[in-house]
Amino acid sequence: MKNPRAADRFCHATGLVLVLSGLLHLVVFAVDGGPWDGPVSWRKPVTFGLSFGLTLLAITWVTSYLRIDPRLRSALLLVFAADCVAEVGGITLQAWRRVPSHLNMQTPFDTAVSMTLAAGGGVLVVLLMVFAVASFRHRPQGPADMPLAVRSGFAILLVALASGAAMIARGVVLTRTGHQEAAYHSTAPLKPLHGVSLHAVLVLPALAWLLSRSPWTDQTRRRIVATAVGCYAAAVAGAGVWAVLTYR
Template sequence: MQIEKSGRASSRDNSGAPVPVTWWAEARPVERLCHATGLLLILSGLAHLVVFAVDGGPWDGPVSWRKPVTFGLSFGATLIAITWVTSYLRVGPRLRTVLLAVFAADCVVEVGGITLQAWRRVPSHLDMETPFDTGVSMTLAVGGGVLVVLLTVFALASFRNPPAGPAGMSLAVRSGFAILLVALASGAAMIARGVVLARTGHQEAAYHSTAPLKPLHGVSLHAVLVLPALAWLLSRTPWSEAVRRRIVAAATTCYVVAVIGAGVWAVLTY
């Protein structure tokens, strides 16, 4: 055991890398904050699913209860996943604390803006109809840019030094972040294309322009949770490290194929 500068005891593996925390009591304050925030966002998504069941209305389209449901669930799960997965990265504790705190705040802003507009019965993204709606839309766009920067920093950290963890975790984390970059690129492309159309007076076209890229964005977004979770679950089995690495590699290959398929569909329907 070693005592980090924060004063918390931390186990280290044979290479000297910190072993990720596994118990709530041992988690840093920022980790507790992020997990609690992620859970609240998930609960918000589930609550709006109930609202949709009661209030009805369309599930698709720029104005629907789908957006606070899917964004609440997605941002909540992603925040919890990133908080957990980055514990395997060789990143300074202070830098990781700052990045996670900003990431959590940004997730709240994104889901909050989307939820606000859903209750106002107006589109959350690409809506330039009034000064207030433009302000919300641009805030969400800027928030999306902040997400890209933060997650890219974590991705680069995973590529710079091998992540710690059980057999297959390094591949799972690196692959998860690499695929996440695809999600960030597709999300940025949707926002950029939509903003251009909205600014040039093609508001309706802006709402529909994001459809081809949505499957690619959705599929690639959660690899950073699915693949590391698989590696973690396999570490609880009696299988050898070689077998576990092969399973993670096979799962990664399947995920990449799914992302490529969604990308091809996007190109064909764009």
């Protein structure tokens, strides 16, 4: 897509479809029942659909403030959108098959799905790191408090990427060494850290955008955003301490 706006519209539509997929599976869970926790549950297509959908919507919006070549941004966003669909699709497929989606090496097909999801996670890390570097390389555009919100959001997002990579790496090692059940439970300590830090890139810029519509001065808005960044960082630190204390 040569038109950046067309790429944005495509990503917005894709993000909304993923969010709707998560909500649909919440209805499926309400009807079908079953456990909410564990490697096989309707929780995974619900949470991953909502999370990936919101993340795609957030990244599409937030990157519009970055000083980056429009054609490069569009190409990266389209790859990001395709990867989000692949991740949610693989997780949803395995949920309907009633087998674990991640770290599942029981059959050749399950192994292929699991490795595809892991590879897709690697692609997500690379793409988001490119956007994060761009946010720090050149001051983002927008209201006076937006650069701090965008840069802080991407910085905290890197924590989510690191914790996600750590979960996959540890789980794969346990699986390869014959500790399949331990692999499924090994991700629990890092899940709060991953979840909390994942959406800072949406929450903080959204706060800055809302404040830009207020009558407050630039200095006041910057102080509010700085306070919000501090609070968010404290929440991430708390989740990190929890991960350390519960790590086995």
